[in-house]
Structures are given as C-alpha cells and as structure tokens.
Amino acid sequence: MSDRVQLRPWQHAALERFLSRQQRDFLAVATPGAGKTTYALVAARMVLAERPASVIVVTPTAHLKTQWAAASARLLLHLDPAWSASDGGLPPDMHGIVTTYHQVALNADALRRLAPGAFVILDEVHHGGEDRAWGAALQHAFGVAGRRLSLSGTPFRSDTLAIPFVRYDDGEAVADFEYGYGDALRDGGVVRPVYFPVVGGLMEWAAPNGAVYEASFDDPLRAELANQRLRTALSLEGDWLPGVLSDAVSRLREVRRAQPNAGGLVIATDQVHAHRIGELLRWDFRVDATVVTSDDPAASERIAAFASSESEWLVAVRMVSEGVDIPRLRVGVYATVTTTELFFRQAVGRFVRWESETGVRNQRAWLYVPDDPRLRTWAALLAKQRRHSLARAMSRQSGEWNGHAAVIDDRDLGQLSLFAPLSAVATETVSVSPWHEQLPADWSNGDMAIEVQLAPPPAIAAPPIASVEGQTRRQTKDALRVANAAAARDIARRTGLTHAQVNTELNRRVGLRRIAEATASQLQARLEQAERWLMRT
Numbered sequence: 001m002s003d004r005v006q007l008r009p010w011q012h013a014a015l016e017r018f019l020s021r022q023q024r025d026f027l028a029v030a031t032p033g034a035g036k037t038t039y040a041l042v043a044a045r046m047v048l049a050e051r052p053a054s055v056i057v058v059t060p061t062a063h064l065k066t067q068w069a070a071a072s073a074r075l076l077l078h079l080d081p082a083w084s085a086s087d088g089g090l091p092p093d094m095h096g097i098v099t100t101y102h103q104v105a106l107n108a109d110a111l112r113r114l115a116p117g118a119f120v121i122l123d124e125v126h127h128g129g130e131d132r133a134w135g136a137a138l139q140h141a142f143g144v145a146g147r148r149l150s151l152s153g154t155p156f157r158s159d160t161l162a163i164p165f166v167r168y169d170d171g172e173a174v175a176d177f178e179y180g181y182g183d184a185l186r187d188g189g190v191v192r193p194v195y196f197p198v199v200g201g202l203m204e205w206a207a208p209n210g211a212v213y214e215a216s217f218d219d220p221l222r223a224e225l226a227n228q229r230l231r232t233a234l235s236l237e238g239d240w241l242p243g244v245l246s247d248a249v250s251r252l253r254e255v256r257r258a259q260p261n262a263g264g265l266v267i268a269t270d271q272v273h274a275h276r277i278g279e280l281l282r283w284d285f286r287v288d289a290t291v292v293t294s295d296d297p298a299a300s301e302r303i304a305a306f307a308s309s310e311s312e313w314l315v316a317v318r319m320v321s322e323g324v325d326i327p328r329l330r331v332g333v334y335a336t337v338t339t340t341e342l343f344f345r346q347a348v349g350r351f352v353r354w355e356s357e358t359g360v361r362n363q364r365a366w367l368y369v370p371d372d373p374r375l376r377t378w379a380a381l382l383a384k385q386r387r388h389s390l391a392r393a394m395s396r397q398s399g400e401w402n403g404h405a406a407v408i409d410d411r412d413l414g415q416l417s418l419f420a421p422l423s424a425v426a427t428e429t430v431s432v433s434p435w436h437e438q439l440p441a442d443w444s445n446g447d448m449a450i451e452v453q454l455a456p457p458p459a460i461a462a463p464p465i466a467s468v469e470g471q472t473r474r475q476t477k478d479a480l481r482v483a484n485a486a487a488a489r490d491i492a493r494r495t496g497l498t499h500a501q502v503n504t505e506l507n508r509r510v511g512l513r514r515i516a517e518a519t520a521s522q523l524q525a526r527l528e529q530a531e532r533w534l535m536r537t
Helices: 009-021 034-049 062-074 101-106 108-115 124-130 133-141 183-187 225-235 241-258 271-283 299-307 341-350 373-381 473-495 497-508 522-535
Strands: 004-007 024-031 056-061 097-100 119-122 149-152 177-179 194-206 213-215 263-267 289-292 313-316 331-335 365-371 420-432 452-453
Touching: 004 009, 004 034, 009 024, 009 034, 009 177, 009 183, 009 452, 024 034, 024 522, 034 149, 034 183, 056 062, 056 101, 062 097, 062 299, 097 101, 097 194, 101 133, 108 133, 108 497, 124 133, 124 149, 133 299, 183 452, 183 473, 194 225, 194 241, 213 225, 213 299, 213 373, 225 241, 225 365, 241 263, 241 271, 241 331, 241 420, 263 271, 271 289, 289 299, 331 341, 341 373, 365 373, 473 497, 473 522, 497 522
Parallel strands: 024 149, 024 177, 056 097, 056 119, 119 149, 194 365, 263 313, 263 331, 289 313, 331 365
Antiparallel strands: 004 452, 194 213, 194 420
16 A cells, blocks of 8 residues: 555545544545545545544444455554444454444444544444434534544435535535535536436226226326236236346447346346346346345455356346446446435446446446336436435325426335236336536546545554455454354364363463454464464464
C-alpha cells in the first residue's frame, strides 16, 4: 500500500468539503458505482491521523461487511467484519468493526460502548429509516460518536420515516455533497450508460375472485390488477419471461465477444422463482447459472466466487440489489414484482460500475424491464437526481397517484393462493435510455485522477506474522483460531484433560483473558505454546 491514493475529481472535492466543514454529521450522496467506499475510507484515514479513534462501519447486508473489510485493508485500516456483541472489546490489533443495521438494532448497548469518539460510516444510510426501532437504535448506539459520515446512492424512501443523522429542510433531505448519475456519465470513465429494453406483453390471468382478465401493459388498470398483470408476465407458466431471458442470453453472448468475462444478473421475485429461473437457464439455454438466496448460509461466498469468475449468469432475489460490487455485470433482467423507485434504482446500480482494467471502450449495459407503467417511469426518470421527501407518494385512502406513478409494495397482495397466471406473451420491445444521446465523443476516456497524500494510519498492535496476500487481518486470525482449536483438541485427547482446561492453560501462558480479544500475534504465540505442549506428551 502506497502512502498516496488516486481519487476521482468528485471524491477529491467531497473530501475537501468534508475536511473543511468539521461538522459532526455529513451526508454524501453519490450514484452507485462512483466510488463511495474509497472516498469514505480515505476520509477516515485523514480524520484519524489527527484524532485517533475506533472506526465503525454499518452496512445494509452481511455480504457487504466482508467487502468493506477487504477495501479498508487495502488502505491499511483493519476492520473486523465478524465482530459480535459477545466478543466484548475491540482487539488491540484492529482499528474497528463492520456491522449491519440489523445488528445495531439487536446490540445497540454493546455498540454504544465502542462508539464514544468513534468515526462512524453509515453506508446506504436510508436503511436507517426502514423501521422506527432501527432509527432509535442508531441514535442510541452512535449518538456518542465523534463524527458520522453518511453515504447514499438513493437518499430517499417510499415512506415518511426520517433518516437518522440527516438534516431536513421543509421535509426534504439535504445532502452536504451530491454527485449524480448524470454528472458521472458526463465525466466519463466512472459509470456506464444503461439501456432499458422495455418489453411489452399480453397477459391473461384468473384473479382471486375467480374473474378472468386479459390486458396488455398499455391498458389502464387499478393497482391490484396491475400487480396481478405484472406477476403473470413474470411467471414461468407463460412465454413472456422465457422469451425475455432468451433475448438477454443472446445479448450477453454478444457482449462476451468483446469482454469474455462479462456477466448477467436476473433479479427474481422469490426463492422458488429464482431456482426455477436458474434451472431454465441451465437446461433450456445451456448456460452457467449461479443461484443465491437469503436462506443459503454460503450466499456471500457464492456471490464473491461469481464476481471473480467468468461464469455467465447469477440469479438472486434481494441479495444483489444494493452495494454488492460485481463490476463485470453487463446484462440484466428485472424479473421481480417489486416496483418501488428505490429498489429499481438499487437494481440499476449493479450494472453501472465502470471497469477501467478491461480495456473495453464501449461498456454499455442493458437491463430488460417489463413495460409496466411504474417501471417505465423509473427508467425515464433515472437521470434526474431526487432527494428523500417526507411527503407520501400516494394517498392510502384514495389510491390516487401523486406524481408520476403509484408506488405499490407487491408483497401486500392478498389471497395469492387463489391467483393463477394463465398466459403471457411478449410483444414489442422499446429501448428507454434518456442519457446516451447527449454524451460527448470522448466520454469513455475517463476523468483525470487526482493524487492525494495519505496521512499515516492510526497506530495499532501490528502482528509480527506473515499474512497471506489479499487476506484481511480477520481472515488471518480466523485461520489461527482454527489451528489453535485443532491443537487444543489433540492435547485434550492425549492428556485426558477437558477442552476447557486446555484452553484456560493456553490462555494463561500467553496472558489472554478471552480468545475473542486476542491479537494475531497472541494467537500465533498461543499456537506455538500448544505445539510445544504436544511435543512433550
């Protein structure tokens, strides 16, 4: 790791504003793929050089914890992504931890004990308003923090809950720095232009009341029937979704001629839907397809393996909707009944990240979308930066639209067991991409990077052991813990002592109170003590 880092102009401008303002709370809004993680970690390095403190990063999902830990290690900040409240204090060879919003809600008291004076990074901070209890937990846990840097690519919500640590002016969230998708696209070399082939269709279904309906996406329908129409299109019982998947597979095959590792993503409705799409891709289209769902304990590992491979397709429900970094994604299919603008923007964010290492100049991406009026609207509005508003998107009493389209949470559909899709046929496909026509000729050349001198990282106990290249400190310690556990089992078997007796003695020999608070060097010393003990038995 060099003592210098290359920042994009927006990152440099946001860093200068953050450092100059010296305010306790700062909200940076930047389009997905722009580099918010690097910006936040460099800001942490600069602040902690002047006032050492612990670092706490809060993310929306467990998978993102490992991504943040790996990114911070590249900047010589060692964050523990596996910390739990039962671990107690922070080991002296770690700068801090990475946790999730859900964990904060469960362990606010334990985190408050770590937070006095801390530098807190709230990744995708709008999640803090998902539940009143979550917002209260964030306030309790981090109200004592020294500084709080909030990040978001979509700083608004579809409800009226305020986001913690965010300023509001007349009910609208106020960002301290904004860098929108249109800004990034004009700069070049930051994000990709995304094209939306919106696919029409004619659907027929039996409603829960027994009535049979037939409608195209152009037919005006009340919200309940519009949701049933969309669900019918996305059902694998009809021809609409298989036809769209066929077009997407062909598109990706074409893209892979220029970029052999390019990948595709299908965002499915639920776990059963995801597995059936995976089977369709594998058996009917003869392509590799990895399925990841939230009930899979190895989901994070499977996503990471896909990201670093050359496999063609990934099928997920919500696991890859926000923050997950898979830059090689170039083609997607929006096959979920979730129609909120927030989720749609998050989904699009998976395809926008520019890859400078590929050498590919034309890095357009495509996301196939049902021609549902709500989704069509979000695609057309994506170039326009919007802030979180406390005004309701629609009146629950009247169901009337307030703005461009009604935002319906399709999870609220009732009597789904009585709903039956009968047929769905794709019709015309129209491309919606409101940005690319205005781009300058040299847009893909990229912006000029600005080199920044980094302050030294905060001093912590550095282990005098060799770590595997690319491995975080937590991964090094996990490997040492596994080796220690194996050695303790061997000692117990040979000596007849209990495991508790063996572990207590080994801890005593190296001056450890709790194994969870051990540094890497202490774990190495403990393992050496165990090996000497084994040699004498």
